[in-house]
Amino acid sequence: MxxxxxxxxxxxxxxxxxxxxxxxxxxxxxxxxxxxxxxxxxxxxxxxxxxxxxxxxxxxxxxxxxxxxxxxxATHTPQRALFHFFHLVGDDGERALPSHRMLSVRSARADAREADRLALKPGTAVVRLKRLRLLGARVALVERIAVPAALFPGLADSRHADLPNELYRHYEIVFGVTVARAVERLKAVAATAEEAASLGLAPRAPLLEIDRVAFGLDGKPVEWRRSRCDTASHHYLSEIV
Amino acid sequence: MxxxxxxxxxxxxxxxxxxxxxxxxxxxxxxxxxxxxxxxxxxxxxxxxxxxxxxxxxxxxxxxxxxxxxxxxATHTPQRALFHFFHLVGDDGERALPSHRMLSVRSARADAREADRLALKPGTAVVRLKRLRLLGARVALVERIAVPAALFPGLADSRHADLPNELYRHYEIVFGVTVARAVERLKAVAATAEEAASLGLAPRAPLLEIDRVAFGLDGKPVEWRRSRCDTASHHYLSEIV
DNA sequence: GAGTGGTCTAGACCACAGC
DNA sequence: CTGTGGTCTAGACCACTCG
Structure with a gap:
């Protein structure tokens, strides 16, 4: 020193x-x-x-x-990945651990919102993922994810069925990208027709939207994720100390 | 020692x-x-x-x-009361500080849900408050509050117009009840006709419901609060470290 | 200047893990 | 047994506040 x-x-x-x-x-x-x-x-x-x-x-x-x-x-163990970043809990207090069904993985150019959330220039290469997540046997979330392609070389070529449920662990092990922190913005929104169909709900049913930006160890955004959740029998748990 | x-x-x-x-x-x-x-x-x-x-x-x-x-x-300064426990933020990132319009203060007997949240026997004396909260000039939240009457002697006799916006500070100064911790459960719900009218929204508009139990220094529940929020131009901010 | 919390040191011993 | 982090001490000096 x-x-x-x-x-x-x-x-x-x-x-x-x-x-x-x-x-x-x-x-x-x-x-x-x-x-x-x-x-x-x-x-x-x-x-x-x-x-x-x-x-x-x-x-x-x-x-x-x-x-x-x-x-x-620190590593993203399955435990940490799920309980630290996943705040949906059953109304009975049980933490139903989610499974997922990956729908698509595509290369794209960052649109205005992706560029904003990921602190990129519009048009920068990104990878977009879409998936459903299940709580118990029911589809409860529809999720759209965008990440900078530069941080995840080859991700766009993944067969979508091969991607695991715990993406943060995957980011860490395969790409050396560690998620250290995240900011979530929550809103109530009305389900689109497509979302309602995926979730088995009436059109315009109320959904909890979770808009999350995850940051790496260096403090830069590494993922933007927008989840829309059926909160009929689950809730988002927030503890204030 | x-x-x-x-x-x-x-x-x-x-x-x-x-x-x-x-x-x-x-x-x-x-x-x-x-x-x-x-x-x-x-x-x-x-x-x-x-x-x-x-x-x-x-x-x-x-x-x-x-x-x-x-x-x-520690005391509940206006700053702490608002920013520590109030997580609604404008979509532009501004923390609009809320004002309020107290509607009613009434004595009642705890119903099943109040008894559950406040860890009381059903039928125990409680005080119920109803109020609207404004963000800027717009009514953005409708709030129902229940507290155990035993902890807040005389609260039920308050003229509702006299109760301040920052209730936790009031609890501390007037009743010696310090809120040390809280747990919030968030859901998306459809506005009732009454709520929609209060908020100037269409019936069944999606609202963010915040169901909060606040705990005192001794760890026992001291307040249950259910807020339903119009999140058209605001969001609930949650930071995950 | 007196009193407060904030930083830093050096060294002792304890509790736990693993060979 | 050795090596690790966890606890505890005693004392020095620094930085800030206030009279």
Whole structure:
């Protein structure tokens, strides 16, 4: 820590250096970080300072720590992928885990809205996915997804039946794209004729629209997703602390 | 810390003792806690341990710390009341702060749903409020609220015009009830004829229903609120970290 | 200047994992 | 047994607030 002068607290500097190494891919999801004493020596700070930096990485869900084993870069396990980002819950409180039916995968040029949400220039190459998602045996969501083609080379050529339900895990394993954060905007909308047919509802039935932008480790948008959900027997759960 | 044997970490014991004092009202919202060295001496632990306990209280939004001044029990400032618990945002990204028009305040006996949400026996005395809330100049929400009468003595006798927009602040100042946490369940529903009229919408227009249970410092439900919102030009914002 | 919380250190010991 | 993260201490100094 004796390089360029920097007047922020040491633990923040260490924290940012650690984040940088994860963002750069020096440590990949699932990898163990060096032990705390090694990091302390490496950065010429005390172990307490390293711990405070790691506390913050843990709070941001970038690493998980396990006593006796080590500190590991966080991964999108099936559990995390589903429960952390999927907030639809049965009205009885059961978290019915969704399955899916992928309908199509197509290359396209970003339209105005995709360009806005993904922070791209209109016309940039994107990949569009369409799928249905089932809760229990019923189709409950229709989903349109758009991602920048540049981040996902070859995705457009996937056979749509081969794409897994847990896309974020797939993004991470196959394309090295880690979803670190997301912002969801929710609205109530009336189902289009097509949506109503897919969901087995009356035309213009009320649907919950979830418009989600997911961000990568570097803070840039990596996916835009618009889900329209039948909330007759499910709800979106939001906990405020 | 040399009383009854307890094998949890010291900082957790100190944390829980501090929480207890806040819950019991020994320190009220806005009060300063004793300085860290005093707490350390009091509980016979090091200042570092007290700090770790206070870190957790701060994370739970129970206290706020200000360098050079002290540590204070959190209060529902107008800012916090609105932005922490009110998640509707204009589609342009502006946080239009809502105003309200209280319609009625009535005593009643808890029906089945109120009893469920508030963890009361059916028939327990409750107070029901109805109000409209405006975003800008437009009526955008119709809201029904129910609270246990026992926690809010005299509330039922309030002139409804006297009740402020920021109810949580009112609960805290007038009744000593602090809302610490809330759970919201969101659905899309079709407006009833009455709701459509209040909101100036077509009958059966899609509305976002927010069903919120708010919990006090002791973890017990203190309010149930059901808001139905016109999301034509606003959305509910949910950030996932 | 006195008092507060914020940062940082060095070192001890504990609890858990795995050979 | 060794190595990991988790807890705890004691003390130093910094940054901010206020009289």
């Amino acid at each position: 004796d390089g360029a002068p920097d007047f922020r607290p040491l633990y923040q500097q260490v924290r940012d250096l650690l984040v940088q190494r994860i963002v750069d891919g020096a440590w990949k999801p699932g990898d163990a970080l060096p032990p705390e004493p090694a990091l302390a020596e490496n950065y010429r700070v005390s172990q307490g300072t390293v711990r405070k930096a790691l506390d913050e990485l843990e709070k941001r869900n970038l690493v998980v720590r396990r006593q006796g084993k080590g500190t590991f870069v | 040399d009383g009854a044997p307890d094998f949890r970490p010291l900082y957790q014991q100190v944390r829980d003792l501090l929480v207890q004092r806040i819950v019991d009202g020994a320190w009220k919202p806005g009060d300063a806690l004793p300085p860290e060295p005093a707490l350390a001496e009091n509980y016979r632990v090091s200042q570092g341990t007290v700090r770790k306990a206070l870190d957790e209280l701060e994370k739970r939004n129970l206290v706020v710390r200000r360098q050079g001044k002290g540590t204070f029990v």
